Amino acid sequence: xxxxxxxxxxxxxxxxxxxxxxxxxxxxxxNAEASGTFRAAFVRAxxxxxxxxxxxxxxxxxxxxAELLGVDAGQLAGRVAADLMDLASDARTWHAYxxxxxxxxxxxxxxxxxxxxxGHSVWVQITVSPxxxxxxxxxxxxxxxxxxxxxxxxxxxxxxxxxxxxxANRTLFFxxxxxxxxxxxxxRGGTGRIGLCxxxxxxxxxxxxxxxxxxxxxxxxxxxxxxxxxxxxxGYGRASAPLVARLGxxxxxxxxxxxxxxxxxxDLAESVLSALQEPFDLSGQRLSLSAxxxxxxxxxxxxxxxxxxxxxxxxxxxxxxxxxxxxxxFDPERNAHRxxxxxxxxxxxxxxxxxxxxxxxxxxxxxxxxxxxxxxxxVRWNHPQFGMxxxxxxxxxxxxxxxxxxxxxxxxxxxxxxxxxxxLERPDEAPIFVSVNVAVRQVWDSDLVADVAAVLAETGLxxxxxxxxxxxxxxxxxxxxxLQTLQxxxxxxxxxxxxxxxxxxxNLAYLSRLPVSVLKLDGSFVRGFQYEEADARxxxxxxxxxxxxxxxxxxxxxxxxxxxxxxxxxxGRLRRIGCDTGQGWLYSRPVSPGRISELLDCPSEPAxxxxxxxxxx
Numbered sequence: 162x163x164x165x166x167x168x169x170x171x172x173x174x175x176x177x178x179x180x181x182x183x184x185x186x187x188x189x190x191x192n193a194e195a196s197g198t199f200r201a202a203f204v205r206a207x208x209x210x211x212x213x214x215x216x217x218x219x220x221x222x223x224x225x226x227a228e229l230l231g232v233d234a235g236q237l238a239g240r241v242a243a244d245l246m247d248l249a250s251d252a253r254t255w256h257a258y259x260x261x262x263x264x265x266x267x268x269x270x271x272x273x274x275x276x277x278x279x280g281h282s283v284w285v286q287i288t289v290s291p292x293x294x295x296x297x298x299x300x301x302x303x304x305x306x307x308x309x310x311x312x313x314x315x316x317x318x319x320x321x322x323x324x325x326x327x328x329a330n331r332t333l334f335f336x337x338x339x340x341x342x343x344x345x346x347x348x349r350g351g352t353g354r355i356g357l358c359x360x361x362x363x364x365x366x367x368x369x370x371x372x373x374x375x376x377x378x379x380x381x382x383x384x385x386x387x388x389x390x391x392x393x394x395x396g397y398g399r400a401s402a403p404l405v406a407r408l409g410x411x412x413x414x415x416x417x418x419x420x421x422x423x424x425x426x427x428d429l430a431e432s433v434l435s436a437l438q439e440p441f442d443l444s445g446q447r448l449s450l451s452a453x454x455x456x457x458x459x460x461x462x463x464x465x466x467x468x469x470x471x472x473x474x475x476x477x478x479x480x481x482x483x484x485x486x487x488x489x490x491f492d493p494e495r496n497a498h499r500x501x502x503x504x505x506x507x508x509x510x511x512x513x514x515x516x517x518x519x520x521x522x523x524x525x526x527x528x529x530x531x532x533x534x535x536x537x538x539x540v541r542w543n544h545p546q547f548g549m550x551x552x553x554x555x556x557x558x559x560x561x562x563x564x565x566x567x568x569x570x571x572x573x574x575x576x577x578x579x580x581x582x583x584x585l586e587r588p589d590e591a592p593i594f595v596s597v598n599v600a601v602r603q604v605w606d607s608d609l610v611a612d613v614a615a616v617l618a619e620t621g622l623x624x625x626x627x628x629x630x631x632x633x634x635x636x637x638x639x640x641x642x643x644l645q646t647l648q649x650x651x652x653x654x655x656x657x658x659x660x661x662x663x664x665x666x667x668n669l670a671y672l673s674r675l676p677v678s679v680l681k682l683d684g685s686f687v688r689g690f691q692y693e694e695a696d697a698r699x700x701x702x703x704x705x706x707x708x709x710x711x712x713x714x715x716x717x718x719x720x721x722x723x724x725x726x727x728x729x730x731x732x733g734r735l736r737r738i739g740c741d742t743g744q745g746w747l748y749s750r751p752v753s754p755g756r757i758s759e760l761l762d763c764p765s766e767p768a769x770x771x772x773x774x775x776x777x778x
Contacts, residue, residue, distance in 0.1 A: 326385035334406035356420035356458040359473035365411040430488035454488035521751035535594040538576035596628040624654030651676030684725025
């Protein structure tokens with residue numbers, strides 16, 4: 162095919178320069194002369210070029226293009242240009258090329274990798290642009306950019322790999338991770354799942370600090386080799402091996418695309434642990450190493466790179482907290498608890514100002530007569546998101562960040578005001594006392610004595626109607642400021658109680674030197690008393706231990722309260738061995754102030770002896 166049509170000028174003849182003033186001064190050249198000049202320039206040009214007609218066939222091509230493609234120039238005429246230059250391999254480029262051929266677009270530029278007949282590949286940058294109007298074709302130019310691509314490849318490799326371990330670096334890792342999580346990637350096939358082992362080396366900092374960074378770098382490189390070997394073994398028989406990357410310091414990651422489930426990730430984590438636990442020999446130095454690994458495996462759909470890394474980082478933290486040298490699988494429930502804990506910690510202090518806390522009161526009942534003698538104030542958090550929370554959900558958090566101090570002040574003031582209110586409502590009856598829990602941090606981080614004195618003065622509550630409860634571990638061995646605080650409170654007339662007694666030091670002799678007036682036996686001692694059958698016998702040790710503690714406490718002038726009393730059998734046996742006060746669901750669950758008022762209005766009905774717990778009435 163000649164590439165010309167009747168009455169038209171050959172396409173190659175259309176490559177002419179514009180006429181300038183200097184040209185007009187020279188003798189005019191004939192069309193044949195001009196055509197010959199530019200045809201020669203076209204043929205001998207170092208840039209590979211071809212004229213392509215509107216049908217997409219090569220009309221003429223120069224020697225540079227023939228050399229680039231590894232064929233004779235004469236063999237190119239009439240060939241389909243798109244096939245020669247691989248322009249139909251993707252829909253977008255093919256569409257743009259057709260637009261230029263049809264005269265609807267001005268230019269196409271793209272990069273292609275072409276296969277040379279001798280076997281090597283050639284990277285070319287292709288430009289397709291229209292010839293002057295009436296030529297009926299386009300000019301295709303191809304520039305060999307293989308050397309530039311090779312240089313770019315080397316530079317990219319350096320940019321994307323860690324110089325110490327030769328592994329993929331953080332940039333390449335996240336590039337691959339983002340690509341794996343792209344919707345088009347997992348919708349094209351595969352399992353649609355993704356897995357990650359995120360690890361750091363236990364004790365690596367000690368190696369750097371004692372042996373120096375040079376040895377540390379060699380150790381990192383040796384560890385990287387073992388990780389790569391584990392990845393290669395895991396990838397055997399699969400489409401691809403996991404990507405091993407050094408994310409920084411002594412942190413590494415193994416990314417498993419198209420994972421088959423948690424079992425695959427668990428096997429990989431186990432192999433990594435085993436490989437790293439083998440001693441390292443570095444020029445005569447024998448070093449031991451271990452790793453902690455966080456393992457995450459999930460559906461790629463709906464997963465983000467940030468979310469996956471957060472889960473992996475959290476799980477790695479769990480592995481370290483659980484003892485190191487192990488792998489731990491991500492647990493959504495455990496993570497939800499952690500997130501809830503963080504949410505509570507961040508909103509705890511503002512919640513005090515917003516009035517989100519409330520108090521419930523659990524009766525303290527005399528074992529001898531079943532009468533209500535006092536109540537323990539128990540704080541609740543009416544959280545706007547998580548609902549009503551009991552103290553075990555937030556007290557530890559409050560102690561960690563110091564919020565226990567303002568919260569403790571609020572509890573103390575609220576409980577004392579309520580106790581004084583009950584007293585004023587029934588001036589002719591014996592008043593009940595209120596017991597308030599105090600954390601150790603309140604003793605150290607605030608002036609507890611001043612706080613108590615101020616609240617008692619404000620509310621008008623008598624000091625002997627306030628009881629402060631501290632845990633056994635906080636009181637035993639107290640010296641310095643804690644002991645001085647307890648002495649001052651006792652001298653003020655406030656009663657001091659040891660909560661959960663029997664779970665800590667259990668040093669009864671030490672109690673004689675402390676200003677303590679009440680022992681509250683831990684519920685674990687009372688649970689052995691739950692049997693109901695008349696002919697059943699308890700574990701003798703349970704009753705002997707409790708009876709001995711009560712007797713010794715009485716000899717020291719202390720009263721004893723039993724916690725977690727749940728059955729009448731427990732109450733009967735505790736009463737028989739001399740326990741003074743009982744507290745538990747037999748008598749009542751923690752209830753509102755109004756329910757306590759109702760119980761106080763019925764003094765003829767002993768609490769816990771009517772067959773129905775007052776909290777359920």
